[in-house]
Amino acid sequence: xxxxxxxxxxxxxxxxxxxxxxxxxxxxxxxxxxxxxxxxxxxxxxxxxxxxxxxxxxxxxxxxxxxxxxxxxxxxxxxxxxxxxxxxxxxxxxxxxxxxxxxxxxxxxxxxxxxxxxxxxxxxxxxxxxxxxxxxxxxxxxxxxxxxxxxxxxxxxxxxxxxxxxxxxxxxxxxxxxxxxxxxxxxxxxxxxxxxxxxxxxxxxxxxxxxxxxxxxxxxxxxxxxxxxxxxxxxxxxxxxxxxxxxxxxxxxxxxxxxxxxxxxxxxxxxxxxxxxxxxxxxxxxxxxxxxxxxxxxxxxxxxxxxxxxxxxxxxxxxxxxxxxxxxxxxxxxxxxxxxxxxxxxxxxxxxxxxxxxxxxxxxxxxxxxxxxxxxxxxxxxxxxxxxxxxxxxxxxxxxxxxxxxx
Amino acid sequence: xxxxxxxxxxxxxxxxxxxxxxxxxxxxxxxxxxxxxxxxxxxxxxxxxxxxxxxxxxxxxxxxxxxxxxxxxxxxxxxxxxxxxxxxxxxxxxxxxxxxxxxxxxxxxxxxxxxxxxxxxxxxxxxxxxxxxxxxxxxxxxxxxxxxxxxxxxxxxxxxxxxxxxxxxxxxxxxxxxxxxxxxxxxxxxxxxxxxxxxxxxxxxxxxxxxxxxxxxxxxxxxxxxxxxxxxxxxxxxxxxxxxxxxxxxxxxxxxxxxxxxx
Numbered sequence: 118x119x120x121x122x123x124x125x126x127x128x129x130x131x132x133x134x135x136x137x138x139x140x141x142x143x144x145x146x147x148x149x150x151x152x153x154x155x156x157x158x159x160x161x162x163x164x165x166x167x168x169x170x171x172x173x174x175x176x177x178x179x180x181x182x183x184x185x186x187x188x189x190x191x192x193x194x195x196x197x198x199x200x201x202x203x204x205x206x207x208x209x210x211x212x213x214x215x216x217x218x219x220x221x222x223x224x225x226x227x228x229x230x231x232x233x234x235x236x237x238x239x240x241x242x243x244x245x246x247x248x249x250x251x252x253x254x255x256x257x258x259x260x261x262x263x264x265x266x267x268x269x270x271x272x273x274x275x276x277x278x279x280x281x282x283x284x285x286x287x288x289x290x291x292x293x294x295x296x297x298x299x300x301x302x303x304x305x306x307x308x309x310x311x312x313x314x315x316x317x318x319x320x321x322x323x324x325x326x327x328x329x330x331x332x333x334x335x336x337x338x339x340x341x342x343x344x345x346x347x348x349x350x351x352x353x354x355x356x357x358x359x360x361x362x363x364x365x366x367x368x369x370x371x372x373x374x375x376x377x378x379x380x381x382x383x384x385x386x387x388x389x390x391x392x393x394x395x396x397x398x399x400x401x402x403x404x405x406x407x408x409x410x411x412x413x414x415x416x417x418x419x420x421x422x423x424x425x426x427x428x429x430x431x432x433x434x435x436x437x438x439x440x441x442x443x444x445x446x447x448x449x450x451x452x453x454x455x456x457x458x459x460x461x462x463x464x465x466x467x468x469x470x471x472x473x474x475x476x477x478x479x480x481x482x483x484x485x486x487x488x489x490x491x492x493x494x495x496x497x498x499x500x501x502x503x504x505x506x507x508x509x510x511x512x513x514x515x516x517x518x519x520x521x522x523x524x
Numbered sequence: 525x526x527x528x529x530x531x532x533x534x535x536x537x538x539x540x541x542x543x544x545x546x547x548x549x550x551x552x553x554x555x556x557x558x559x560x561x562x563x564x565x566x567x568x569x570x571x572x573x574x575x576x577x578x579x580x581x582x583x584x585x586x587x588x589x590x591x592x593x594x595x596x597x598x599x600x601x602x603x604x605x606x607x608x609x610x611x612x613x614x615x616x617x618x619x620x621x622x623x624x625x626x627x628x629x630x631x632x633x634x635x636x637x638x639x640x641x642x643x644x645x646x647x648x649x650x651x652x653x654x655x656x657x658x659x660x661x662x663x664x665x666x667x668x669x670x671x672x673x674x675x676x677x678x679x680x681x682x683x684x685x686x687x688x689x690x691x692x693x694x695x696x697x698x699x700x701x702x703x704x705x706x707x708x709x710x711x712x713x714x715x716x717x718x719x720x721x722x723x724x725x726x727x728x729x730x731x732x733x734x735x736x737x738x739x740x741x742x743x744x745x746x747x748x749x750x751x752x753x754x755x756x757x758x759x760x761x762x763x764x765x766x767x768x769x770x771x772x773x774x775x776x777x778x779x780x781x782x783x784x785x786x787x
Contacts, residue, residue, distance in 0.1 A: 130785055190628040193781025210626040216544065227544060230537035231629055377614045517706060 118167035119282030121188060124163040126313040127196035128183055129154035132429040154195070158182050158338045161197070165283075167368050168447065170315035172325035172346055174353050175335035181357025185209060185287050203282025206232070211272035217261035221252065221271050224260050228275045242278040250274040266294055273301050277416075286317040289480070316390070322350050326375065343349045347434030348375040349381050351476075355379035357486065370495060374474075380387065380491035383418040384479045389497045391475075402466050403504040404514050410462040410497075414479060416452045423449045426461055426478045427496075431512055432471060443482060467514040470503045530630035538633050542640045564649035571597050572656055583748070584721055590662055590746060597653050597715030598747040599740050602675060605646040606682045606736065607707060612638040613686025614703055616680065617694050621787040631780050635687055639679065657747070664750035674753060675740045677762050684768025691775045694783045725743055735761045 131152040138151040165171050175181050186192045188199050189207045215224045225246055229239040246257055250270040252263075260268060277284075286305065306328060310317050319325055325332055325346050332349035334342040336356065339352045342349055352367060355377050368376045392409040393399040402408050414425060421457045426441025442448055442460070452458065475497040481488035503509070505514070531538070550559050552771045572593040575581045581592040616634045617624065624631065657663040693700040714736050720728060731737055742753030 131782070143695075191624075191626060193785050207628070216548060219544065219550060223544075230534070230540045231623075231627055233533055233629070235536045236540070442786070490693060 118312060119201065119205070119502035120163040120167045121283060121314065122200040123163050123188065123197070124200075125197035126158060126184070126187060126194050126199060127156065127179075128158040128187060128192065129156045129195045129341055131155075131180060156338060158187070158335075161335075161340050163313055163333060163340065163343060165186055165316055167314055168309075168312050169204075169331065170309055170317070170329045172329035172332040172349075173316060173318045173335065174320065174325065174332055174349065175341075176357065179335040180288060181250060181335055182209075185285055185318060189285060201283055204279075205283045205285065206276055206279075207209050207285040207287075208273065208276055209285070209287045211276065213270050215260050215268060215272070218259055221250075221256040221263070221267075222323045225271060228272060229278070232276065233270070234279075239278075246271075246274045246278050248294070249278075249300075266297070271299055273297075277301075277304055277308070280311060280313060281314050283314045284308055286315070286319075288319055323435065325350060344375070348377070350434065351375075351377040355492060355494075374495055376495040378491065378493045378494070380479070380489045383420050383425060383490045384414050384452070385415045385491050386412055386477050386479070386493055386496055387415040388413040389475065389477065391499050399499070401500045401502055404466065404468070404470065404501055404506055405516070406466050408464060408466045410464070410475065410476060412460045412462075414458045414460070416454055416456040416458065418454055420452045420481070421450065422481050423490070424480050424482065424499060425459075426480065427462070428476045428478075429468070430474050430476065432473070434474075437468060437473065437512065441478070441480070443480075466501055468501045469509065469512040469514060470501055472498065472500050474498045527632050531632055531636060534630050534633050537629065538636050538640070541579060541633075541637045542637050542644060543638075545641055546644060548755060560648060561652070564645075564652055567649065568652050568656055571600065572660075583719060586748070590660055594657070594662060595719065595744055595748050596717065598743045599714070601646070601650055601653060602678060602743050603706035603711060603714065603716055603736075604649070605642055605675070606678050607711070608642040608645065609639055609679065610686050610689070611704070611709065614644065614689035614693050614700050615681070616686075616690050617787065618697075618700075623647075624784055625787055632776070635649055635683060638686070639683055642682075642700070643679070664737065664747060667746050667750050667752060670746055670753060671743060674739050674746070674758065677758055677765055678736070678739045680765035680769060681739075681761055684765050684770075684772045687772025688768055691772070691783065694786050695779070710734075710736070716740060735751065735764045 123485065131139075133142075133152045141148075142151045146191050161184065163171075173181050173184065183192070185207070186209070187194050188201070189205065190199075191209075216227065219227070222243070225243065226236060226239050228241075230236070234242075250256070250267075250273075250408055252267050252270055255263060256265060256271075260271075263271075284305065293331045296403045303326070305317075306313070309328060315328065317325070317329065330347045331343065332346040333340060334349050334356075341356075342352055348367075366378050368378070372374050389410070389412045390398050391400070391402065392411060394404050394406045394408070399408075410427065413427060414423075415449065416423075424441050424443040426443070428437065428439030429437045431437055449458065476492070477496045478492045479490040481490075506514075507514075546560070550556050551560055555562070572590065575596060576590050576593045583591040583595055586592075613635055616638050621632060623629075649726075654663075654668075689699055690701055713731065713734055715723075715731065720731060720737075720741070723731060738754075738757035738759075742758060745751040745753045
């Protein structure tokens with residue numbers, strides 16, 4: 118079983134004032150260092166237990182790739198250390214070391230040997246690799262005639278031919294066609310179910326939330342937060358908005374979940390409630406029943422154009438449905454401080470049984486990245502129960518009319 | 525020790541890389557591996573036939589027809605091995621920058637691949653030369669086997685120096701540029717094309733300072749006159765080779781991590 122222990126890890130690059138200073142430093146070591154340090158990562162400590170799946174998130178330049186390189190041993194840490202148990206496979210740069218003039222098959226040997234496999238092992242795995250890559254006769258063509266997607270298929274198939282104890286993935290999965298993306302993601306999920314420890318970098322919220330037990334947020338080369346993926350993704354989204362000097366606040370709710378509220382505060386959600394068919398405030402509603410989501414917004418400062426959006430998410434934080442008054446072409450112009458504006462969204466609750474949450478956003482266009490007046494995760498939590506219908510599976514209510522023809 | 529173990533477990537990669545580099549050169553040619561024989565063959569023919577038959581060059585004090593040709597080949601082929609290891613080794617980390625930055629594998633594989641590749645090329649050309657010696661009746665006999673330790677010393681010297689230069693070249697790119705110039709002078713300051721006997725006395729002492737002179741002259745002694753080489757003359761080269769190998773390994777171990785940051 119594989120595990121990763123990262124302790125007080127730090128990485129700095131040496132910066133010399135001139136090209137000659139390094140020579141001077143090497144030749145006269147007793148005169149002390151002549152370089153400055155540029156810290157990329159500082160004091161990172163975390164532990165990935167055997168069989169655990171951890172997602173690593175952060176904006177570009179936060180140090181994610183550097184951290185992965187340190188963990189895989191490509192670069193040496195400046196401080197601290199990494200201890201990995203078990204056989205590691207890293208999907209960092211797929212197709213590294215492919216030679217364009219050699220056939221796919223020959224390159225499979227090369228790539229496998231670079232991973233430390235012997236020729237015999239690769240020969241034994243070859244049928245499996247060919248079957249997974251699904252590139253047919255191209256396997257015996259030189260790689261220079263491959264499309265980039267085909268190269269990536271072969272590279273992925275080799276890199277994951279054996280189930281590793283620890284798998285490290287760096288957004289490599291965003292290449293290739295949708296079909297192969299699904300296929301490769303399935304393989305990662307299967308490895309995970311078989312006990313592989315997973316460390317995955319992605320900006321894809323869905324990917325992180327659907328496979329990871331935990332997420333780690335890197336910000337400015339430091340470990341900003343670690344916790345359950347939903348909470349961290351919410352915080353991350355809020356952090357993107359915070360780049361414009363907004364404050365982010367997280368509150369622990371009674372349910373044990375963490376609510377994230379961010380924004381500049383010109384308007385806030387004062388009240389939010391769900392009403393059932395009888396018009397009563399409800400926390401539990403029936404599948405398929407007509408409901409009204411009522412949101413009251415209090416305005417604190419003048420806003421030229423105000424848009425309210427909401428998103429219904431399932432228990433894992435996966436979006437079920439979201440819209441806003443910009444998309445619905447109902448933005449409000451020139452709202453004044455002191456106004457209380459009430460929105461009523463009427464819709465049939467075509468969701469399957471389960472617990473759902475509502476996130477709200479008060480913005481000026483259709484994204485929270487331009488003006489984020491308030492972004493509130495977990496503004497409301499409600500439960501959908503199946504009270505009147507025959508049992509069904511899933512999180513959507515897609516009740517069919519059934520016709521059966523029988524000769 | 526850990527280095528040796530890592531190297532052993534990556535032997536597939538090392539051997540695969542050597543094979544691939546050899547194949548890559550002749551890939552997409554119609555004659556394929558035949559070129560691997562043809563170009564060294566052309567070289568041997570030039571050195572042997574042209575110098576002996578056309579230019580009728582003679583070694584001083586040696587009236588035989590092929591004397592100078594054999595003298596020239598003995599020096600130039602072994603120098604070729606030495607220079608190939610050096611030039612490849614000093615650039616090996618820079619050329620493989622992408623691989624080093626992105627894949628985690630034992631870095632010590634790279635110099636080993638360089639040496640094996642060079643030995644491979646040397647084996648072909650020296651094999652052809654040996655065939656020429658046999659055909660022309662100039663084969664020196666059992667003493668030929670003594671080439672193994674002599675060439676071993678040259679390889680060790682090249683590896684040590686190459687490793688030092690390879691590491692330095694990553695941090696100070698001027699090293700590579702400078703060394704290519706230096707190598708030209710080194711060639712002419714080594715008795716390869718000319719015998720030491722034609723050099724004025726005063727200069728001879730200076731030439732003897734050249735650590736490569738000993739091994740090259742040993743090869744010439746063995747191949748031209750079938751003499752057991754003067755082992756004493758090999759000591760400076762051997763000592764320097766061991767020293768450079770130790771220095772190279774020390775630099776390599778100490779700077780291998782920092783190297784990746786510089787690439």
